[in-house]
Each structure stands twice: as structure tokens, then as C-alpha cells.
Amino acid sequence: MGEDRLYGDPALVAFYDVESTVRTDFDFCRRLARGCGSVLDLGCGTGELAASLSTGREVFGVDPAGAMLDVARRRPGGYGVTWVEGDARSVRLDRRFDLIVLTGHAFQVFLTEADRRTVIETIAAHLAPGGRFVFDTRNPAREEWREWTEERSRRIVEHPLRGRVEAWNEVDCDPATMIVTYRTLYRLADGAVLFADSRIAFPDKDEVEHAIREAGLVAERWLGDWSGAVWSPEAPEIIPLGRRP
Numbered sequence: 001m002g003e004d005r006l007y008g009d010p011a012l013v014a015f016y017d018v019e020s021t022v023r024t025d026f027d028f029c030r031r032l033a034r035g036c037g038s039v040l041d042l043g044c045g046t047g048e049l050a051a052s053l054s055t056g057r058e059v060f061g062v063d064p065a066g067a068m069l070d071v072a073r074r075r076p077g078g079y080g081v082t083w084v085e086g087d088a089r090s091v092r093l094d095r096r097f098d099l100i101v102l103t104g105h106a107f108q109v110f111l112t113e114a115d116r117r118t119v120i121e122t123i124a125a126h127l128a129p130g131g132r133f134v135f136d137t138r139n140p141a142r143e144e145w146r147e148w149t150e151e152r153s154r155r156i157v158e159h160p161l162r163g164r165v166e167a168w169n170e171v172d173c174d175p176a177t178m179i180v181t182y183r184t185l186y187r188l189a190d191g192a193v194l195f196a197d198s199r200i201a202f203p204d205k206d207e208v209e210h211a212i213r214e215a216g217l218v219a220e221r222w223l224g225d226w227s228g229a230v231w232s233p234e235a236p237e238i239i240p241l242g243r244r245p
């Protein structure tokens with residue numbers, strides 16, 4: 001897994017929060033965190049969720065991308081979180097948490113079944129008895145990547161420092177591996193184009209279910225989106241909400 005400049009290049013990272021505004025996943029996780037004394041956010045990115053949870057509880061945020069963590073540290077509430085530059089597959093923090101989350105489809109950056117299994121093992125290794133976990137991965141049946149073509153993804157982004165920026169994506173899906181390669185591009189006012197190439201996987205529910213069981217965890221509910229709807233084969237998301245028994 002090479003470094004993805006979308007998360008590693010400060011110029012591209014500066015677009016992350018601008019582009020991800022509607023966060024029903026964060027709302028859901030905040031409700032779940034009520035009454036929890038400790039939370040671990042794996043693949044925490046720019047730290048919006050972790051920072052918002054940091055009052056009155058112990059919160060750790062883990063991400064390998066230093067540029068994302070730089071934004072996280074500086075945001076309001078960021079001082080209250082322990083930020084760890086680390087890999088969700090291998091990080092071991094020597095403590096356990098009441099709630100562990102992976103939001104924003106961070107689970108999909110893990111491209112092999114073996115990697116996804118190790119991430120779930122990391123969850124198992126850090127959950128307190130009775131502790132809960134939740135993460136999301138896009139349902140492959142919905143083929144959402146078809147929306148990420150240049151034609152369908154063209155948009156204007158209002159960047160706080162750079163002004164109006166033209167943005168679009170380009171995409172390719174390998175049906176053999178269900179790995180989607182996409183390019184994110186931003187054309188700046190001076191005509192320069194910033195871009196990053198990213199790869200994400202689209203595992204199916206059976207695989208995720210198997211990995212959760214193998215890790216000794218229990219998925220108590222399967223949601224189909226962050227509104228809390230029950231999962232169905234046509235649902236946009238696969239969201240296990242589970243527990244360490």
C-alpha cells in the first residue's frame with residue numbers, strides 16, 4: 001500500500017474537509033459514543049470526529065498520513081485527542097476502548113482480504129469487554145464508482161484560500177479484484193492541476209462478516225446506511241455495528 005497523495009500532500013489534504021461536509025456517519029458515531037469513557041478512531045484522517053468527542057472522555061486517533069494529522073492537531077478540540085501516526089493493521093496501543101470507529105470508508109483503503117482481516121484483528125485487540133465497534137464500506141452491488149467519471153463528478157469547490165476550484169474524478173474498476181482506481185483532480189485559478197491517484201477495495205458483506213467472526217467479535221446489527229436503516233442487498237453501505245462479547 002503506497003502513500004496516497006490525497007492524504008499525504010498538504011495541498012490536497014486542504015481540500016478534504018471542504019469536500020466532506022455532510023457527515024451523517026459522524027452524527028451516528030457521536031450518538032454511539034454517549035456514555036463511553038474511551039474512543040479509538042482508526043483512520044481518523046483530519047480528526048473532525050475524534051476532536052468532537054474529546055470532551056469528557058479519552059480519545060485516540062490513528063492515521064498514517066502526517067498531513068491529515070497536522071490538520072487534526074490544529075482543529076478545535078484537537079488538543080484533547082492523542083494522535084498516533086500509525087497503521088490500523090499493526091498499531092497496538094496497549095489499552096482498550098469502549099468504542100472503536102472507522103468512518104469515511106477508511107476500511108476500503110485496505111486492498112486485500114488479509115489486510116482487512118488484520119484491521120478487524122486490531123479492533124478486537126483494542127476493544128474493552130462489552131465495547132462496541134462500527135465501520136462502513138460501500139456495498140459493491142451498488143457500483144457507486146460509476147458516479148465517479150469525469151462527466152458525472154464535475155463540481156466547483158469553494159476553497160477558503162484558493163477560491164473557486166474546478167474539481168473532477170476519473171475512475172476505473174477491475175472486476176476481477178473489485179479494486180477501484182480513481183484520480184481526484186483540482187484545477188486551480190492559475191490553471192495548475194493538482195491530482196492524486198487512489199485505490200480502494202469493495203469487499204462484500206460475506207467477507208466482512210467472516211472476518212468479524214474469525215476475530216472473535218459479534219456484529220449485532222447490519223445497517224445499510226448511516227441513518228440506521230437495516231441492511232438489504234441494495235443498500236448503499238455495509239455497516240456492521242458490533243461488540244466484543
Ligand SMILES: C[S@@+](CC[C@H](N)C(=O)[O-])C[C@H]1O[C@@H](n2cnc3c(N)ncnc32)[C@H](O)[C@@H]1O
Nearest residue numbers: 007043044045063065068087088103104106109
Ligand atoms: C477517506 S479518509 C477517512 C478519514 C476519516 N475517518 C473521515 O471519516 O473523514 C481515509 C483515511 O484512511 C487513512 N489510511 C490510509 N491507510 C491507512 C492505514 N494503513 N491505517 C489507518 N488509516 C489509513 C488515510 O490516511 C485517510 O485519512
